[in-house]
Amino acid sequence: MHEMALAESILNIVEETARNQGAVRVTELRLEIGELANVEIEALQFGLEVVLRNSLAAGAQVEILTIPGQGQCLECGAMVPLSARYDPCPQCGGYPVRPTGGQEMRVKDILVE
Amino acid sequence: MCVTCGCGVDEAAMHSHDHPHFHDHDHSYDHSHDHAAEGRLVSIERDILAKNAGFAAGNRRLFAERGVFVLNLVSSPGSGKTALLAQTVQILREEFPVAVIGGDQQTARDAERIQAAGAPAVQINTGKGCHLDAHGIGHALEELPLPESGVLFIENVGNLVCPADFDLGEACKVVVLSVTEGEDKPLKYANMFAAAKLMLLNKIDLLPHVDFAVERCLEYARRVNPDMRILQLSARTGDGMTAWLDWVRQGQQAALAQQVSRLEMELTSARARLAASVR
Ligand SMILES: Nc1nc2c(ncn2[C@@H]2O[C@H](COP(=O)(O)OP(=O)(O)OP(=O)(O)O)[C@@H](O)[C@H]2O)c(=O)[nH]1
Ligand SMILES: [Mg+2]
Ligand SMILES: [Zn+2]
Ligand SMILES: [Zn+2]
Numbered sequence: 001m002h003e004m005a006l007a008e009s010i011l012n013i014v015e016e017t018a019r020n021q022g023a024v025r026v027t028e029l030r031l032e033i034g035e036l037a038n039v040e041i042e043a044l045q046f047g048l049e050v051v052l053r054n055s056l057a058a059g060a061q062v063e064i065l066t067i068p069g070q071g072q073c074l075e076c077g078a079m080v081p082l083s084a085r086y087d088p089c090p091q092c093g094g095y096p097v098r099p100t101g102g103q104e105m106r107v108k109d110i111l112v113e
Numbered sequence: 114m115c116v117t118c119g120c121g122v123d124e125a126a127m128h129s130h131d132h133p134h135f136h137d138h139d140h141s142y143d144h145s146h147d148h149a150a151e152g153r154l155v156s157i158e159r160d161i162l163a164k165n166a167g168f169a170a171g172n173r174r175l176f177a178e179r180g181v182f183v184l185n186l187v188s189s190p191g192s193g194k195t196a197l198l199a200q201t202v203q204i205l206r207e208e209f210p211v212a213v214i215g216g217d218q219q220t221a222r223d224a225e226r227i228q229a230a231g232a233p234a235v236q237i238n239t240g241k242g243c244h245l246d247a248h249g250i251g252h253a254l255e256e257l258p259l260p261e262s263g264v265l266f267i268e269n270v271g272n273l274v275c276p277a278d279f280d281l282g283e284a285c286k287v288v289v290l291s292v293t294e295g296e297d298k299p300l301k302y303a304n305m306f307a308a309a310k311l312m313l314l315n316k317i318d319l320l321p322h323v324d325f326a327v328e329r330c331l332e333y334a335r336r337v338n339p340d341m342r343i344l345q346l347s348a349r350t351g352d353g354m355t356a357w358l359d360w361v362r363q364g365q366q367a368a369l370a371q372q373v374s375r376l377e378m379e380l381t382s383a384r385a386r387l388a389a390s391v392r
Contacts, residue, residue, distance in 0.1 A: 105162065
């Protein structure tokens with residue numbers, strides 16, 4: 001479902017870049033996914049397996065780098081690690097912690113031949 | 114992708130973010146690598162949803178130029194979005210232009226319900242897709258009279274996950290939750306509630322019959338998004354509708370005011386150009 005749509009967008013970006021580079025094959029693909037982004041990593045891996053199958057990137061090795069969630073507590077002002085959006089502040093126990101990092105979903109780079 | 118798409122965005126502009134740099138990739142031979150050592154690394158660093166963001170920006174520009182206040186209604190299936198919109202457009206169409214775009218995996222029934230309430234409506238059948246995207250909205254607008262200086266309501270596919278990620282070019286997301294769902298929904302679908310400007314708690318006529326702790330639900334919602342407005346209503350009985358309608362009216366007036374000041378600025382600069390050319 002959702003991850004399938006993301007996988008298709010990823011393929012789009014990868015194929016476009018590969019074509020611009022005159023590449024014949026993509027052998028590796030690196031993604032950066034934030035811990036607070038709406039992404040189920042396993043579902044995304046499955047989706048990629050399906051959409052990459054008949055493409056320039058068939059059989060490419062996919063590496064997914066996780067970007068840790070981070071936020072600022074609006075109660076005490078501390079910058080704290082955040083693994084879920086609604087978690088309380090680990091320093092003061094207050095709410096809410098406003099996310100400042102870990103929401104990204106990026107195609108980082110590819111290895112082409 | 115379609116060539117005739119009116120939703121704008123020069124595709125070439127999106128390509129400019131490839132900054133290829135070539136690594137010589139001199140791995141020492143003593144460690145093995147799965148990939149052929151001859152590969153060339155191409156840096157991309159592009160947001161996965163960049164394409165959608167481009168189309169959304171195009172839609173947003175169009176809406177601003179024409180003074181359209183656009184709301185993206187999101188919820189679980191069956192929260193009462195269509196019932197609420199039918200009541201809403203029936204009243205507001207007397208005051209300013211309104212239109213509805215609906216997303217549905219299969220049918221056109223929702224659009225028929227809106228048309229019966231007297232407003233233009235078009236349905237986007239998403240098939241297997243579980244959310245609307247900005248490109249689809251651009252196309253739906255080709256089949257709909259744009260409600261200039263009025264309000265466009267977009268009823269998203271019933272799903273509290275994916276629509277949170279897909280900007281359609283709307284002014285804001287409105288999340289609808291009904292009291293027949295769990296009060297912990299704001300925590301479970303935090304990204305969606307965090308993305309919304311307004312939460313509508315619908316079906317409050319059923320409160321005597323269901324086990325739903327309103328105060329706890331509101332507390333969860335505020336925990337996730339302290340800035341979100343929350344209104345309680347019933348699309349069935351009309352209870353609480355006035356506050357919602359007033360909220361929409363305020364948004365429409367603000368959009369209209371912005372359109373007026375934009376036009377005034379254009380007029381001023383056109384006058385200045387004319388004066389300069391006459392002199
Ligand atoms: N009791 C009561 N029922 C409601 C209310 N609002 C909607 N309903 C009923 O809830 C059911 C679903 O309403 P819809 O308007 O179709 O919900 P929806 O969110 O558009 O549904 P999808 O488009 O399928 O996601 C219908 O039977 C409505 O009559 C309400 O305020 N109170
Ligand atoms: Mg509906
Ligand atoms: Zn989706
Ligand atoms: Zn704190």
